Amino acid sequence: MNSHIYAVLHDVESMIVKTWRKRLSFRIACVLIAVVIVLAILGPHIAPYPRQGMGIDIDRSRALKPPSLEHILGTDSLGRDVLSRILFALNRAIISCIVVIAVSLILGIFIGSYAAIGSKIFEILISYFTELLLALPSVLLASLLSILMGGGYWSILIALIMTWFPWYSRIAYLQARSLRDLDFVKLPIYYGLSRWYVIQKHIAPNIVAPMLIEALSDTGSVVLEISTITFLFGIGVKSIEEPDLGMMIAYSLRDITVAPWTFLAPSATLALIAISFTLFSEMIYEEYHPVLKKRWWLWF
Amino acid sequence: MVLAIQSRELYIGYEVEESATLWVVEKLGIEVEHKTTFCLIGESGCGKSTIGNAIAGLLPPYARTRGQLVIFDKIVIDRDKRFFNGVRGKIVVKIPQDPASSLNPFMTIGKQLSLAIKHHYPNLSEKDVVNKAVELLEEVRLDKAVFNLYPHQLSGGMKQRAAIALALVPEPKIVVADEPTSALDAYLRFAMSTLLKNLQKEWELTLIFITHDISVARYVCDKIAVIYAGRVVELGKAYEVLESPRHPYTELLLESVPRRLSRKRLADIPGMPPHPGKYPPGCKFHTRCPYVFDRCRYEEPLLIFLNSRAVRCWKYYGYSA
Amino acid sequence: MLTLNYIIKRIFISILLILGIVAITFILTQFTPGDPAVIWAGKPRGPGAAIAIAKAREYLGLNLPIYQRLALHIYRFFVGDWGLSVEFKQPVSYLVVRNFVASLEIVIYSFAIAIPLSMWMGTKASLSRGGLADKCIYFVSVILAGMPRFLVAALIYLALYIVGYGYLGLRVAPMYTTFSGPTGMITIDSLLLGRLDIFIDSFLRLIPTAIALSTYPIGVVARVVRVSLSETLEEEYVREAISLGLPRKVIVNKYARPNIVPVIAQLVGLLFSYMILETMVIENVFSREGLGTLISRAIAASDYPLIIGATVFTAIVLIVVNTLADIVQAITNPRVQL
Numbered sequence: 001m002n003s004h005i006y007a008v009l010h011d012v013e014s015m016i017v018k019t020w021r022k023r024l025s026f027r028i029a030c031v032l033i034a035v036v037i038v039l040a041i042l043g044p045h046i047a048p049y050p051r052q053g054m055g056i057d058i059d060r061s062r063a064l065k066p067p068s069l070e071h072i073l074g075t076d077s078l079g080r081d082v083l084s085r086i087l088f089a090l091n092r093a094i095i096s097c098i099v100v101i102a103v104s105l106i107l108g109i110f111i112g113s114y115a116a117i118g119s120k121i122f123e124i125l126i127s128y129f130t131e132l133l134l135a136l137p138s139v140l141l142a143s144l145l146s147i148l149m150g151g152g153y154w155s156i157l158i159a160l161i162m163t164w165f166p167w168y169s170r171i172a173y174l175q176a177r178s179l180r181d182l183d184f185v186k187l188p189i190y191y192g193l194s195r196w197y198v199i200q201k202h203i204a205p206n207i208v209a210p211m212l213i214e215a216l217s218d219t220g221s222v223v224l225e226i227s228t229i230t231f232l233f234g235i236g237v238k239s240i241e242e243p244d245l246g247m248m249i250a251y252s253l254r255d256i257t258v259a260p261w262t263f264l265a266p267s268a269t270l271a272l273i274a275i276s277f278t279l280f281s282e283m284i285y286e287e288y289h290p291v292l293k294k295r296w297w298l299w300f
Numbered sequence: 301m302v303l304a305i306q307s308r309e310l311y312i313g314y315e316v317e318e319s320a321t322l323w324v325v326e327k328l329g330i331e332v333e334h335k336t337t338f339c340l341i342g343e344s345g346c347g348k349s350t351i352g353n354a355i356a357g358l359l360p361p362y363a364r365t366r367g368q369l370v371i372f373d374k375i376v377i378d379r380d381k382r383f384f385n386g387v388r389g390k391i392v393v394k395i396p397q398d399p400a401s402s403l404n405p406f407m408t409i410g411k412q413l414s415l416a417i418k419h420h421y422p423n424l425s426e427k428d429v430v431n432k433a434v435e436l437l438e439e440v441r442l443d444k445a446v447f448n449l450y451p452h453q454l455s456g457g458m459k460q461r462a463a464i465a466l467a468l469v470p471e472p473k474i475v476v477a478d479e480p481t482s483a484l485d486a487y488l489r490f491a492m493s494t495l496l497k498n499l500q501k502e503w504e505l506t507l508i509f510i511t512h513d514i515s516v517a518r519y520v521c522d523k524i525a526v527i528y529a530g531r532v533v534e535l536g537k538a539y540e541v542l543e544s545p546r547h548p549y550t551e552l553l554l555e556s557v558p559r560r561l562s563r564k565r566l567a568d569i570p571g572m573p574p575h576p577g578k579y580p581p582g583c584k585f586h587t588r589c590p591y592v593f594d595r596c597r598y599e600e601p602l603l604i605f606l607n608s609r610a611v612r613c614w615k616y617y618g619y620s621a
Numbered sequence: 622m623l624t625l626n627y628i629i630k631r632i633f634i635s636i637l638l639i640l641g642i643v644a645i646t647f648i649l650t651q652f653t654p655g656d657p658a659v660i661w662a663g664k665p666r667g668p669g670a671a672i673a674i675a676k677a678r679e680y681l682g683l684n685l686p687i688y689q690r691l692a693l694h695i696y697r698f699f700v701g702d703w704g705l706s707v708e709f710k711q712p713v714s715y716l717v718v719r720n721f722v723a724s725l726e727i728v729i730y731s732f733a734i735a736i737p738l739s740m741w742m743g744t745k746a747s748l749s750r751g752g753l754a755d756k757c758i759y760f761v762s763v764i765l766a767g768m769p770r771f772l773v774a775a776l777i778y779l780a781l782y783i784v785g786y787g788y789l790g791l792r793v794a795p796m797y798t799t800f801s802g803p804t805g806m807i808t809i810d811s812l813l814l815g816r817l818d819i820f821i822d823s824f825l826r827l828i829p830t831a832i833a834l835s836t837y838p839i840g841v842v843a844r845v846v847r848v849s850l851s852e853t854l855e856e857e858y859v860r861e862a863i864s865l866g867l868p869r870k871v872i873v874n875k876y877a878r879p880n881i882v883p884v885i886a887q888l889v890g891l892l893f894s895y896m897i898l899e900t901m902v903i904e905n906v907f908s909r910e911g912l913g914t915l916i917s918r919a920i921a922a923s924d925y926p927l928i929i930g931a932t933v934f935t936a937i938v939l940i941v942v943n944t945l946a947d948i949v950q951a952i953t954n955p956r957v958q959l
């Protein structure tokens with residue numbers, strides 16, 4: 001298994017290195033992603049006002065201060081330092097995003113490849129079930145789960161996993177289906193090895209690398225979707241203390257005409273994350289596309 | 301005698317990365333008389349399709365050129381500049397290699413024909429356009445019913461005929477046929493070659509016939525250029541070249557083709573044709589040549605003219621005048 | 622004939638999927654952790670709680686055997702009796718359909734803006750691939766798609782506020798609120814009934830939201846058009862058309878573009894689900910009546926019947942839209958081999 005992991009990592013690494021050499025915007029995107037991840041890890045430790053960042057320290061007397069040396073991004077309506085809030089929120093956003101992507105990727109790969117090499121009935125059932133799940137809107141599912149489970153962040157994550165893993169299982173299914181007639185998949189099954197073993201040894205290593213790139217490209221969308229849902233929840237649910245980009249944006253909306261920085265800072269952060277992840281994956285796609293990597297102009 | 305196509309030291313390559321060019325065709329110098337059939341013959345990957353595209357004005361934007369190409373006194377390729385307006389689609393057209401992918405799958409044959417006819421004859425009425433399209437279809441021995449069919453409803457041979465009909469719309473003077481028979485079944489090749497030969501005579505075309513099939517070439521062509529690794533290695537009248545080959549490559553190529561009434565063992569050429577960008581130094585064929593001697597390995601021979609033919613081989617160096 | 626077979630098969634599958642959605646809602650209402658009746662009644666507290674829970678218990682038929690409950694659930698679903706909203710005290714079906722149509726109006730208008738614009742952008746970019754125009758269009762579309770929708774909406778809102786039009790939240794001016802028509806989309810109804818004044822009023826109120834929403838499909842569709850058009854331009858048959866000397870307009874419009882219509886049809890179907898989510902955000906920013914504001918209030922009030930109803934309805938619309946997209950794709954592609 002270890003050698004498989006190394007092989008996959010090597011594939012991904014060579015893709016990244018090749019694109020890094022050629023494209024400036026890819027380099028910029030990589031640097032931005034690295035900065036975001038470092039900030040997300042270190043955020044709670046380097047935040048200038050950790051107590052305000054966690055939402056414990058509330059003081060209305062310093063509310064809605066414009067950016068200054070003391071508060072680099074100003075303060076919000078409850079007098080908390082916006083920069084500290086963003087640093088705390090970033091940590092949470094990235095962690096939850098990694099959880100969603102990782103869980104749905106693993107679920108997707110195994111369910112998708114099992115559907116491809118499993119029995120016919122299972123294949124049909126899985127394909128209808130994924131289509132069913134794809135039709136469910138994530139925000140409504142999240143709100144249903146939050147009522148059932150008594151609110152909380154987990155319901156959002158579970159709803160997102162339930163709506164994201166069908167994508168990966170569909171992609172994995174399509175890729176595994178193209179592998180299933182090849183001898184190295186067919187023969188072990190004839191010899192009576194278990195299907196799980198075949199998936200782990202022969203199918204997953206072959207489909208993980210492209211799907212990992214796919215997942216990296218979706219990271220931006222997942223961050224956006226999480227904060228969109230918390231934005232919608234934030235208008236209803238009263239948990240002002242929690243540092244979360246979506247909720248910060250939802251609460252700053254009413255002050256947007258008075259103190260635009262409380263709104264602009266978190267949404268610009270989100271935009272930066274989403275755009276840099278999109279650029280990251282698109283540049284790799286472009287570099288490896290047989291047509292797109294060539295120049296073209298009107299010659300006829 | 302009118303020269304239809306003339307190329308002077310033409311280099312053609314593709315830009316693979318920024319400022320790195322893969323030269324596929326080098327030092328191409330050919331002259332084609334008008335109303336004759338000229339054949340480019342060689343293994344796949346030797347650059348013959350690239351030459352065809354260059355003549356038809358279909359080099360993509362990322363292609364690089366050097367030297368000159370002249371079509372009827374008009375310089376169409378001059379170093380890295382290409383001037384094909386008024387030539388492409390009016391004087392030169394190309395018949396595609398693979399008819400399956402070269403017809404628009406979203407339009408009926410009739411629609412494609414009428415679009416082209418309307419562009420080339422803007423004064424025709426709607427009815428005349430249809431008449432002309434049907435005429436062209438009959439010209440290539442296709443049924444009228446094909447007019448209303450989509451490409452995927454036709455067989456391979458019919459698609460190829462339809463593609464030829466499309467190419468005849470602008471009444472061109474030069475037709476580049478890029479392996480017109482290679483995608484067809486063996487028994488259709490002869491019929492297709494006959495059709496092209498007859499069309500060439502009736503329409504007084506200059507036909508550039510690109511193929512790797514020697515029997516077809518022998519049947520259709522007046523003159524032959526044998527291409528190896530992007531270079532012309534032998535040039536001459538078709539029967540002369542095919543009866544008494546001079547260049548070792550041509551010899552081997554001819555021996556590898558089965559002949560009727562011959563029990564001689566078929567020879568194959570040892571080794572693989574070199575890829576563009578990985579051409580060996582010296583004579584490009586020396587890695588596979590049975591007569592190789594020292595000079596071949598480090599110095600590339602020039603095209604040596606012997607009477608009506610030309611050979612690029614050191615073997616004949618002493619003979620040249 | 623193949624196409625017709627495919628369409629019939631596709632419709633049959635979508636009916637199955639809709640039944641699957643109904644089954645999921647049955648599970649979600651009947652087999653919840655805790656007491657289904659308490660959740661259905663919106664977790665009530667205070668003096669009226671016992672009565673509300675008893676009512677919910679009776680509505681859900683919790684004392685009936687399970688097959689009768691399922692039958693009741695399916696019957697009610699098709700009759701349109703989806704329960705009573707806890708927050709609004711109105712039938713769920715009425716609320717959901719009314720607000721969904723309001724959101725759908727925005728989605729339709731934004732697609733109407735986005736598709737022609739992004740087709741143009743994508744075509745322009747792919748024809749000068751690697752050049753300056755391509756790079757500009759590419760980065761604009763990446764930025765448009767990557768920006769969070771609340772940022773776009775809030776910027777537009779802010780701009781309007783500065784100019785002095787801060788009160789675009791309503792769907793139509795207060796004096797026209799009694800107006801209603803057959804489709805529920807005010808801009809279309811007013812045209813159908815010949816009320817031009819109402820059309821102009823509601824159209825002006827709709828346009829900022831539609832523009833804010835359209836940034837997402839513009840960003841995505843433009844990039845997809847660029848990629849698939851670039852691929853098509855390298856196809857052999859386009860090269861043959863060039864060899865015939867056909868003019869550039871014909872080559873781009875007649876030869877290259879039909880290839881991407883099926884792709885766009887499917888993409889629109891896939892984008893739809895995300896667009897619904899984005900509309901909710903935009904409605905909240907503009908505090909405009911629609912599914913988004915409805916759901917936000919429903920979440921705050923733990924209004925379970927309403928959210929179930931909205932989920933079912935949205936899911937069914939998505940299934941129908943995706944089916945339509947697949948059918949369009951099958952029809953526009955003459956070489957279907959399905």
